[in-house]
Amino acid sequence: MPDTAAATLLIDGRWQSAPATFDVVDPASLAVLGQAADAGPEQARDALAAAARAAREWADT
Numbered sequence: 001m002p003d004t005a006a007a008t009l010l011i012d013g014r015w016q017s018a019p020a021t022f023d024v025v026d027p028a029s030l031a032v033l034g035q036a037a038d039a040g041p042e043q044a045r046d047a048l049a050a051a052a053r054a055a056r057e058w059a060d061t
Contacts, residue, residue, distance in 0.1 A: 009037050012050035016043060 009016045018037035026033050039047070 007037055009039055009043055011043060011047045
C-alpha cells in the first residue's frame with residue numbers, strides 16, 4: 001500500500017492516485033477523523049468493470 005493511503009484507491013488489484021480527497025467526519029462530535037480518497041468518474045468506471053469481471057468468477061464459487 002502506498003504511503004499516502006488517504007489519496008489512493010485499490011482498483012483491480014492496482015493502487016491508483018485519487019483526483020481528490022474528502023474529510024471523514026464523526027457525526028456525533030463533528031470532529032474530522034481523517035481523509036478518504038474521492039474517486040472520479042474514470043476510477044468509478046474502472047472499479048465497476050473490475051467488479052463485473054470478478055463477479056463471474058465468484059459466481060462459480
